[in-house]
């Protein structure tokens with residue numbers, strides 16, 4: 001039997017769409033900003049450090065001709081979150097979804113599952129991405145600036161990068177509209193659980 005030719009699979013084009021990214025001033029959020037800018041999306045970047053957001057906006061606009069709007073906001077400020085959709089400039093008006101920050105990853109997963117139930121039958125897809133060990137400012141912030149302690153988290157194995165997770169986010173967003181990636185659990189290769197690591201590269 002003759003081999004069948006490779007069949008084309010058309011991803012969903014997100015060019016020109018509005019993408020709201022929380023935690024955009026560093027780490028995974030910043031990496032997502034770069035990937036979605038490369039796709040030609042209009043970006044709404046949210047974080048507390050306005051200076052970082054403005055520097056990122058300038059860098060993105062230097063590389064890509066995309067519209068970028070920055071919002072200096074603490075995501076724990078619920079009234080500010082409720083006001084945000086109305087306060088966006090007209091060209092950035094969109095359904096404002098996006099991630100919240102929450103002490104419990106189980107709560108995030110429960111929220112995503114509940115949102116998926118509530119939104120079933122609409123054109124809104126809900127994806128929960130659960131990263132393993134990603135080397136960002138996350139550990140430095142967690143250990144209050146103690147860089148040595150933060151570095152020790154990633155000792156002996158190659159951690160994920162923010163770009164790896166941005167790639168997962170972009171993958172989920174660009175599936176054809178009938179495909180909903182509900183959940184992705186992504187570990188570093190030498191990681192088997194939240195705390196399970198093979199630190200075999202330690203002395204190499």
Ligand SMILES: NC(=O)c1ccc[n+]([C@@H]2O[C@H](COP(=O)([O-])OP(=O)(O)OC[C@H]3O[C@@H](n4cnc5c(N)ncnc54)[C@H](OP(=O)(O)O)[C@@H]3O)[C@@H](O)[C@H]2O)c1
Pocket residue numbers: 022023024025026027028029046047048049050052073074075076101102130131132133134135136137138139141162
């Ligand atoms: N890194 C990992 O290993 C890992 C693993 C699993 C899950 N995660 C989750 O992935 C998300 C991003 O982590 P990351 O590694 O990219 O961390 P990161 O490098 O520390 O970046 C965190 C981002 O969130 C912003 N942020 C923090 N608190 C905020 C608040 N109250 N209001 C608004 N913005 C706030 C920070 O900016 P400002 O300080 O400017 O506000 C920054 O842009 C977090 O929810 C984290 O729990 C990370």
